[in-house]
Amino acid sequence: MGRSAPFDRLASLPWLALRGLGPLLEPALDQVLRGESAERVLDRFLRAHKDFTAEQRTVSAESLFGVGLWRRRLALGLERPTALVLLARLVRDLAGVQDDVLGVAAPASPEPTSLADAWSLPDWLANALTEALPAGELEACARTLNAPGPICLRANLERVSRPALQQALAVEGITTSPSALTEAGLLVQSPARPNLLGTAASRDGLFEVQDEGSQCLGELLPRSGDVLDLCAGAGGKSLQLAARGATVHACDVDLARLERLRRRAEHARTSRIRIVGAAPRAGSTFPAVLVDAPCSELGALRRGPDLRFRLTPDDFARFPALQQELLERALRHLQPGGLLVYATCTFRREENEAVAEAFERAHPRLERTPPTLAGPDGFLRLWPHRQGTDGFFAACWRAP
Numbered sequence: 001m002g003r004s005a006p007f008d009r010l011a012s013l014p015w016l017a018l019r020g021l022g023p024l025l026e027p028a029l030d031q032v033l034r035g036e037s038a039e040r041v042l043d044r045f046l047r048a049h050k051d052f053t054a055e056q057r058t059v060s061a062e063s064l065f066g067v068g069l070w071r072r073r074l075a076l077g078l079e080r081p082t083a084l085v086l087l088a089r090l091v092r093d094l095a096g097v098q099d100d101v102l103g104v105a106a107p108a109s110p111e112p113t114s115l116a117d118a119w120s121l122p123d124w125l126a127n128a129l130t131e132a133l134p135a136g137e138l139e140a141c142a143r144t145l146n147a148p149g150p151i152c153l154r155a156n157l158e159r160v161s162r163p164a165l166q167q168a169l170a171v172e173g174i175t176t177s178p179s180a181l182t183e184a185g186l187l188v189q190s191p192a193r194p195n196l197l198g199t200a201a202s203r204d205g206l207f208e209v210q211d212e213g214s215q216c217l218g219e220l221l222p223r224s225g226d227v228l229d230l231c232a233g234a235g236g237k238s239l240q241l242a243a244r245g246a247t248v249h250a251c252d253v254d255l256a257r258l259e260r261l262r263r264r265a266e267h268a269r270t271s272r273i274r275i276v277g278a279a280p281r282a283g284s285t286f287p288a289v290l291v292d293a294p295c296s297e298l299g300a301l302r303r304g305p306d307l308r309f310r311l312t313p314d315d316f317a318r319f320p321a322l323q324q325e326l327l328e329r330a331l332r333h334l335q336p337g338g339l340l341v342y343a344t345c346t347f348r349r350e351e352n353e354a355v356a357e358a359f360e361r362a363h364p365r366l367e368r369t370p371p372t373l374a375g376p377d378g379f380l381r382l383w384p385h386r387q388g389t390d391g392f393f394a395a396c397w398r399a400p
Contacts, residue, residue, distance in 0.1 A: 006146045010095040013062050017055035018091065018101045022084050024049065025060060029067055029083035038068040038306040066090045068306030069146060072120040077110045115139065119146055124313040128298065132347045137385065144385040149302045151188040152179065153196070154210040156268050158243045160201075162186060168201045181373075181387065182215040184243070205267045210236050213299070213382040213389030217343045220371050220380075220396055221288050222246060228286040230330050235261030235273070237292055242272035249286065251276045280333050288339045289330045293323045299345040299391025302384060316348065323355045331363065334399050339369070343394045352393040353379060366397040 018025075028045045032038045042064050046057060067074065067086050074086040074094075088106035091097045112118035116126035119142035129138055153176065155165040162184055166176050169186070174194045179185025186207070188194065196202055196209065218240035221227050225246060232238045232250035234257045241248045242265070250273055252258050258275050265273040280286075296316045301308055327342060334340050342359075344351055356379065360366060370378035371394060373387075380394040 006143060007094055007096070009147065010062070010066065010090070011097075013059060013095065014055040015059055015091050015095055015097045016099060016101055017053065017059045018063070021056065021060065021063075022087070022102045022104065025063055025087070026083050028064060029087060032064055032068045032306060033071060033083055033086075035310055037304075037310070038064045039304070063087055063090070065305040066094075068309070070094060070120045071309065072122070073112055073117055074109070074120075076112060076117055077107065115142060119143065122308055122311075125298075125301075125308050128348060132349060133383075140385040141383065145302050147302065149211070149300075149384065149390060150388065151193070151196075152210060152212045152215070153186045153188065153207045154182070154215055154240060154243075155184040155186065156206050156208065156239075156243050156270075157184050158245075158268070158270055158272075160206045165201060165206055168206070169199065172199050172201075174199065179212050179215070181212050181389070182219060184240075185210075185212050185215050187212070205269055208236065208239060208264075208268070210240065211300075211390045213387065213392040214345075215240060216373065216380075216382060216389065217292070217341070217392055217394050218244070220341050220343075220394060221290055222339065225288065226286050228280060228284075228289045228330070228333055229292070230280070230289060230326060230333075231292050231294065232261060233257045233292070235264055237290065238273055239264060239268055239270070241290075242270045243268070246272065246288075248273045249276050249280065250274065251278065251280055253278045279329075285333055285335045286338065287335050289334050289341070291323075291326050291330045291340070291342045293319075293326055293342065293344055293351075295319055295323070295344040295346040295351050296348055297345050298347055299382075299384075299393075301391075303390070316350070319351050320355050323351060324358060327355070327359045328362075331399070336399055338399045340366075340397045340399065341394060342396075343392065345390060345392055347381075347383070347391045347393070352381075352395075353377075356395040360397075365400040367400070369396040369398050371396050 028041050031041045042061050074089045075081050084104045085106045088102050088104040089109050093109040155162045175189040176186040177189055218237045221241055223245045227241050227246045228249045229238045230251050232252045238248045238250045262275050368378045371380045374380045382389045382392040
């Protein structure tokens, strides 16, 4: 199969710092393999070992995330592999380190013969990708999902220009480059993960961390006027819309997340966000409505290396009915001639095209309005291996 970006990254890590850490890491690795979040396990582990060197901390994190992510490929040909055997295979067979840093005998890994084995995908995920993509793109997509996603910032345009933010971050040693897809995006180029929250620009509310794809969706809405954000959550897109000049009316059934949005809006120093509550006032209408719908969130899989093995695909079945219900509710609050945007962070057709097409059949007078970057069918699809963003879908309609 040859080398590729995920393996090159693994090969660049200081694996020799693992010497002597195997017995300490084994219980934590077992917790990840049993289904605990690798991020939470790592946090507990590092708090318990504050005396670790920087390199020991790095390889501890990569061990937990790596075994969590690559567990299917690492277990090939083994009946009941221990966590340390999987880690030994990760270090030797994927990272290419020949030193026996763990002192654990691990049989040589067989060459994988399927997409799922090669890229450590659960069967349901391999099937979902196969249904969503042309055959020639499957390996490129799987490869990209197995590498960390880029860090993208969004300049708070209400208070700072993108060039000015870029310069301010450079003064603090953080190198960025402008996003080619969005007006306010900056991609972090610094090799190590910088302490963004510790910057003066962050403390002053001049930026938010927001994926390029998410920013692309926010740019589908108008720059001014009233926008109803029906599923605002903690408000990443609400803040973006406000920074661009719109007055945002934010709703969400999770009131705790709306409270977080209120605090974020104060930090961003914007007065353009109205916290409405669980639902809009009966009879209220808006010239634009965003339905950033709850979904399976498969588009963000690379943000959690072990997430694919913690998801229960049976839970996905509930989303299409909920998404249809939200679209119907949104339509009741849309003014004549208004814009309705439906968005998800997943690539499952059942939650994307199928929902949008069913909605159109129920409301044939709606006009599908192709956004920028839309495909021939007028729907927007963003993919990690195509655009470098997380995976997103969007459909836009004009009301009669």
